[in-house]
Amino acid sequence: MQIEQVAGALGAEISGIDLGQVLGGNAVSALRSALLDHGVLFFHDQNFDTEAHKRLARQFGDIFVHPFFLEGADPEVVTIYRKPGDTQIVGSDWHQDTAMMPEPPMGAILYAKKVPPFGGDTLFANQHLAYERLSGGMKTMLEGLRAINSDRLVAGPGSTRNAGRTTKSRDDSEWQETISLHPVVRTHPETGRKALFVNHSYTVGLEDMSATESKPLLDFLMDWGHRPEFTCRFRWRNGSVALWDNRCTKHIAVNDAQSGERIMRRIQIAGDKPV
Numbered sequence: 001m002q003i004e005q006v007a008g009a010l011g012a013e014i015s016g017i018d019l020g021q022v023l024g025g026n027a028v029s030a031l032r033s034a035l036l037d038h039g040v041l042f043f044h045d046q047n048f049d050t051e052a053h054k055r056l057a058r059q060f061g062d063i064f065v066h067p068f069f070l071e072g073a074d075p076e077v078v079t080i081y082r083k084p085g086d087t088q089i090v091g092s093d094w095h096q097d098t099a100m101m102p103e104p105p106m107g108a109i110l111y112a113k114k115v116p117p118f119g120g121d122t123l124f125a126n127q128h129l130a131y132e133r134l135s136g137g138m139k140t141m142l143e144g145l146r147a148i149n150s151d152r153l154v155a156g157p158g159s160t161r162n163a164g165r166t167t168k169s170r171d172d173s174e175w176q177e178t179i180s181l182h183p184v185v186r187t188h189p190e191t192g193r194k195a196l197f198v199n200h201s202y203t204v205g206l207e208d209m210s211a212t213e214s215k216p217l218l219d220f221l222m223d224w225g226h227r228p229e230f231t232c233r234f235r236w237r238n239g240s241v242a243l244w245d246n247r248c249t250k251h252i253a254v255n256d257a258q259s260g261e262r263i264m265r266r267i268q269i270a271g272d273k274p275v
């Protein structure tokens with residue numbers, strides 16, 4: 001297995017491994033360790049079906065069942081379609097996945113089944129670096145602060161995201177908002193490094209603060225978190241894979257494929273309560 005760093009902030013391309021095969025303990029340990037070092041791992045020229053995808057995900061933990069992308073027959077798998085003519089896509093704001101859950105996923109494995117001739121890249125941002133580059137004064141101010149995370153912006157009747165996109169989140173009358181308070185700065189459970197944990201899709205306020213007070217601070221932190229020097233960009237090919245650590249990275253899907261079609265299969269890995 002070869003590991004090649006793709007940017008200064010995060011991201012490494014891994015070659016010399018077939019993710020569709022049953023991986024030995026050494027390979028899984030090497031991937032886990034690379035994930036902690038680089039935040040997101042990229043692979044090309046992979047070819048595996050849904051069962052192999054699940055087997056791969058289970059090497060990293062239990063499979064996380066997404067609460068509001070439930071259209072497919074298999075609750076453990078989300079297929080993300082972008083069809084020609086779509087004006088909206090899934091994941092087009094900077095986010096950590098499913099951050100409104102009490103225990104957000106630790107990561108995800110996204111497999112490219114069909115990519116457009118151009119566009120449709122995914123960007124990732126290192127939230128350890130984003131935290132570490134803040135001033136001492138800002139770090140002190142953020143200590144003990146908790147963010148209110150909700151899915152009301154991306155699902156349910158208040159979300160406008162479903163108009164214009166093929167893959168839709170739940171917006172039926174039975175849908176209920178999920179809210180969780182998480183620390184604005186979380187500590188990675190495996191490395192002990194601190195990371196910013198707020199994002200545009202889910203973070204709607206700060207605990208014990210009015211919207212007038214919290215909005216400017218959140219706007220700053222959320223935009224700061226994806227300054228170019230904290231990011232890397234992945235150009236997909238058919239058969240490419242990205243495996244990311246959702247505890248310390250954010251990502252965004254770029255909606256620029258114009259008339260192109262894009263089909264991705266995603267499986268998420270269960271995580272723990274941010275502390």
Ligand code: SIN
Nearest residue numbers: 080090091122253264
């Ligand atoms: C996501 O936000 O998980 C989807 C990312 C992508 O489609 O590139």
